[in-house]
Amino acid sequence: MRFADIDNFSHEWKLDDLPWDAVTPVNMGNEHPEGLDENLVNAISSRALPPSIEGQPKAKAAVVAFLYLYMILAHGDERYVHCASNDRYHLIANTRPSFNFTSRSTLPIGAGLGSSASFSACAATTILLLHQRISVPPLPRPTRLPHEGNPGHIHISHQGRRAIAPNVAEEVNRWAFVAEKILHGNPSGVDNSVAVFGGALAYTRAGFGKKSGMDPIQGFVML
Secondary structure, rough: EOOOOOOOOOOOOOOHOOOOHHOOOOOOOOOOOOOOOHHHHHHHHHHHHHHHHHHHHHHHHHHHHHHHHHHHHHHEEEEEEEEEEOEEEEEEEEEOOOOEEOOOOOOOOOOOOHHHHHHHHHHHHHHHHHOOOOOOOOOOOOEEEOOOEOEEOOOOOOOOOOOOHHHHHHHHHHHHHHHHEEEEOOOOOOHHHHHHHOOOOOEEEEEEOOOOOOEEOOOHHHO
């Protein structure tokens, strides 16, 4: 893991050394409980972090958030293969894939401009793809075929606001919100929603007979 713009943090783990005994898995298709698993947060903080990170508070929070998502989505995610000779399924792997993750930011860190929400959205997308919980849809057929000296053209509809399918965006956003809870404690969810869905959102906090929620703001600005 390397966070070049967050205290220039870099570290490598042996996956078997992570505190897997503290994980309560969230299986495919299930949503994360409303509250964080404090047992897992504490296990990561006390057993998985390098001593040098104590002087790097921003990197520490980002690492805990990332490992939390990685472990809770990986644990219990098993793969089986069907054996035709005895008509049984056999476990072939517990999926705890190893990988390199590098995060860069063009937003100022800790300036209130949504850098943590952007990080949460990127981390959630990466881990969901890694554990095959979401997939990127195939590219559509080209609207103009490539030929000599011309690369061709593919048109991708953003549906007005979204560059990825709504169900994929919603899954990413749910897990980005989990990461935001680790980073900020009690976030509204609006920052990660803007980072995932784009555009402008109006957020309403519950109270005075109103339900909490977010609605897209439509319109344009005259310059």
